[in-house]
Amino acid sequence: MSVTIKDIARLAGVSHTTVSRALNDSPLINPETKERIHAIAESLNYTPNYNARSLVLDRSYNLGLFFSTLHTGTSAGFLYEAIKGVNDVIQDNFNLIVRGIDDYKSFHKVNRKSFDGIIVMSQSTSDQAFIEYASEKEIPLVVLNRPVEGVEVMNLLPDDRGGAFRLAEFLIGQGHRRIALIEGKAGFKSSQARREGFLAGLAEHGLTMDENLIVPGEYDLESGYQGMGRLLDLPERPTAVFCSNDDMALGAVKAVTERGLSVPGDISVAGFDDHLFSAFMTPALTTVRRPIEEISRAGAEKLLTFIDNKVVEKSTVLFHTELVIRESVQSTQGGR
Amino acid sequence: MSVTIKDIARLAGVSHTTVSRALNDSPLINPETKERIHAIAESLNYTPNYNARSLVLDRSYNLGLFFSTLHTGTSAGFLYEAIKGVNDVIQDNFNLIVRGIDDYKSFHKVNRKSFDGIIVMSQSTSDQAFIEYASEKEIPLVVLNRPVEGVEVMNLLPDDRGGAFRLAEFLIGQGHRRIALIEGKAGFKSSQARREGFLAGLAEHGLTMDENLIVPGEYDLESGYQGMGRLLDLPERPTAVFCSNDDMALGAVKAVTERGLSVPGDISVAGFDDHLFSAFMTPALTTVRRPIEEISRAGAEKLLTFIDNKVVEKSTVLFHTELVIRESVQSTQGGR
DNA sequence: TTGAAAGCGCTAACAT
DNA sequence: ATGTTAGCGCTTTCAA
Numbered sequence: 001m002s003v004t005i006k007d008i009a010r011l012a013g014v015s016h017t018t019v020s021r022a023l024n025d026s027p028l029i030n031p032e033t034k035e036r037i038h039a040i041a042e043s044l045n046y047t048p049n050y051n052a053r054s055l056v057l058d059r060s061y062n063l064g065l066f067f068s069t070l071h072t073g074t075s076a077g078f079l080y081e082a083i084k085g086v087n088d089v090i091q092d093n094f095n096l097i098v099r100g101i102d103d104y105k106s107f108h109k110v111n112r113k114s115f116d117g118i119i120v121m122s123q124s125t126s127d128q129a130f131i132e133y134a135s136e137k138e139i140p141l142v143v144l145n146r147p148v149e150g151v152e153v154m155n156l157l158p159d160d161r162g163g164a165f166r167l168a169e170f171l172i173g174q175g176h177r178r179i180a181l182i183e184g185k186a187g188f189k190s191s192q193a194r195r196e197g198f199l200a201g202l203a204e205h206g207l208t209m210d211e212n213l214i215v216p217g218e219y220d221l222e223s224g225y226q227g228m229g230r231l232l233d234l235p236e237r238p239t240a241v242f243c244s245n246d247d248m249a250l251g252a253v254k255a256v257t258e259r260g261l262s263v264p265g266d267i268s269v270a271g272f273d274d275h276l277f278s279a280f281m282t283p284a285l286t287t288v289r290r291p292i293e294e295i296s297r298a299g300a301e302k303l304l305t306f307i308d309n310k311v312v313e314k315s316t317v318l319f320h321t322e323l324v325i326r327e328s329v330q331s332t333q334g335g336r
Numbered sequence: 337m338s339v340t341i342k343d344i345a346r347l348a349g350v351s352h353t354t355v356s357r358a359l360n361d362s363p364l365i366n367p368e369t370k371e372r373i374h375a376i377a378e379s380l381n382y383t384p385n386y387n388a389r390s391l392v393l394d395r396s397y398n399l400g401l402f403f404s405t406l407h408t409g410t411s412a413g414f415l416y417e418a419i420k421g422v423n424d425v426i427q428d429n430f431n432l433i434v435r436g437i438d439d440y441k442s443f444h445k446v447n448r449k450s451f452d453g454i455i456v457m458s459q460s461t462s463d464q465a466f467i468e469y470a471s472e473k474e475i476p477l478v479v480l481n482r483p484v485e486g487v488e489v490m491n492l493l494p495d496d497r498g499g500a501f502r503l504a505e506f507l508i509g510q511g512h513r514r515i516a517l518i519e520g521k522a523g524f525k526s527s528q529a530r531r532e533g534f535l536a537g538l539a540e541h542g543l544t545m546d547e548n549l550i551v552p553g554e555y556d557l558e559s560g561y562q563g564m565g566r567l568l569d570l571p572e573r574p575t576a577v578f579c580s581n582d583d584m585a586l587g588a589v590k591a592v593t594e595r596g597l598s599v600p601g602d603i604s605v606a607g608f609d610d611h612l613f614s615a616f617m618t619p620a621l622t623t624v625r626r627p628i629e630e631i632s633r634a635g636a637e638k639l640l641t642f643i644d645n646k647v648v649e650k651s652t653v654l655f656h657t658e659l660v661i662r663e664s665v666q667s668t669q670g671g672r
Numbered sequence: 673t674t675g676a677a678a679g680c681g682c683t684a685a686c687a688t
Numbered sequence: 689a690t691g692t693t694a695g696c697g698c699t700t701t702c703a704a
Contacts, residue, residue, distance in 0.1 A: 051681080280561065357673095385697050676702090
């Protein structure tokens with residue numbers, strides 16, 4: 001068996017209580033005793049049993065980072081940025097448990113005892129039940145990325161709508177009138193917000209979108225490729241295409257070049273997210289930056305203060321999304 | 337406070353022992369009693385306290401997935417595939433704790449009580465101390481992706497060397513003689529194995545590599561871009577460039593097209609990994625498939641059997657890497 | 673088939 | 689400044 005505070009107590013000739021206090025750096029303990037105990041602990045290679053501590057302190061040292069799904073619809077870049085952002089903040093103090101909500105058969109194992117706090121990186125309303133569950137259980141909670149309705153939570157999200165709006169205006173400013181849209185995954189809030197923002201941006205300039213120029217997508221590379229294929233088969237092609245994320249934009253560009261056409265020479269393409277690879281695509285992608293890592297970081301910080309102060313604040317914070325102009329959109333006059 | 341087995345016992349008019357047994361589906365308990373207890377537990381919305389259970393059973397239900405680092409050198413695709421592979425296997429039975437080894441100030445919190453098992457997704461020898469630590473502590477352990485020396489462990493890895501070897505042969509078969517290499521991150525085992533395999537492949541056909549045609553890289557997009565820039569500035573350019581991973585290949589292609597040259601028309605480019613985006617690049621990338629998700633899945637399965645059977649097997653398994661021929665490499669005669 | 677009692681390793685009142 | 693004692697919620701002998 002492994003060494004416990006009782007073993008240390010025996011060797012130090014004190015009670016295990018004293019050992020516990022010494023190891024927790026209690027001011028009550030004589031500095032010399034403290035030092036002696038620390039030395040013994042060190043030499044015995046003692047490590048505390050966190051399960052025992054958790055049991056009495058009612059704290060798990062676990063933080064959950066939950067995604068709507070870890071399967072389709074969650075891009076590698078998204079997962080990466082979210083984990084990085086959260087991980088940077090929590091440091092050594094918590095275990096970061098990563099999971100797809102759709103992997104749970106039941107939420108039984110999700111409770112205050114097992115999670116000191118939860119971050120939901122939400123993409124669709126499919127996880128609404130989970131959010132309500134966590135909220136009811138009064139687990140400290142922040143929901144990132146999509147707006148939550150029906151239940152009050154701390155809610156941090158990118159301004160998808162505003163970004164798409166500004167992108168539409170930019171496209172129009174470049175002279176485009178016949179503009180197409182490859183939608184994001186059906187049911188995802190971001191898909192909807194981006195479409196709405198985009199259409200609103202067009203409307204702002206008196207344009208409405210031809211229904212035939214809206215094609216469905218799944219947020220993955222393949223569906224961008226397929227979607228663009230359909231648009232190119234149209235008798236009258238669009239001059240510009242807004243892909244609801246960068247992954248689809250990459251696929252879309254592929255479909256264009258494969259037919260011997262060029263981006264942006266023959267057709268302009270824009271994306272959304274500003275993934276790491278977007279600046280390195282050929283041509284470099286014009287897109288909208290969505291600050292996922294920043295949101296994740298902010299969410300983790302909020303959560304930690306909730307846990308420390310035992311108060312959860314409930315409000316919505318919108319993070320700015322920024323138009324990033326690169327090379328994949330050209331003016332209809334030629335040139336960028 | 338939350339409901340415990342004692343609360344259930346009181347309501348059911350039995351001892352808490354009986355409740356414990358009933359809930360764990362012990363054959364000793366009368367079916368009717370069992371049913372009654374289950375019903376009460378259900379109605380009370382009982383969830384077990386895993387900390388208490390962990391304390392007595394000496395099991396944490398935690399699995400660690402540790403990366404050498406979560407910062408530079410770990411690409412989004414790599415993280416994504418690793419998490420997906422492991423997550424698919426462990427289902428609902430364990431918490432998956434994700435962490436960068438370089439985030440630990442000390443390994444104190446890593447022990448048998450806190451982790452039922454550990455998967456190290458290792459990229460460099462910088463995590464050697466951690467692997468040795470986990471091995472000494474006798475935590476069930478598998479190490480993926482890089483060969484481990486100096487300590488016996490279960491070790492699953494891709495055949496980086498063989499893949500690079502075959503790629504070199506392919507390039508030569510396409511008529512290339514002046515071939516360059518953009519290396520992976522210094523210190524990473526994979527960088528070394530790929531270089532060695534590649535040089536061996538050249539040597540097999542009597543070629544040696546010009547020192548000037550080897551440039552350093554960091555496994556990220558930017559360094560691929562920079563590296564290719566340096567190669568293009570050479571008085572006598574290579575006809576083909578092997579980038580040690582796909583991320584760098586994407587950056588490299590960018591550097592080529594930015595100078596008004598084309599891939600593969602003016603220069604051929606190959607990568608390694610076969611990331612999701614590689615097939616969708618323009619041109620589609622010729623590369624070597626490294627089955628990270630498959631390795632992760634196999635690693636997780638191994639680990640679970642170790643935990644179940646309380647035996648750890650120690651051996652090395654090499655996973656095949658496959659040449660994937662697409663469009664970015666052209667024969668020096670023209671055409672693919 | 674069930675219950676009583678002990679104990680997992682720790683922290684925290686309450687003494688002293 | 690230190691020790692005694694109880695208890696967190698659970699599983700598991702041992703006894704009935």
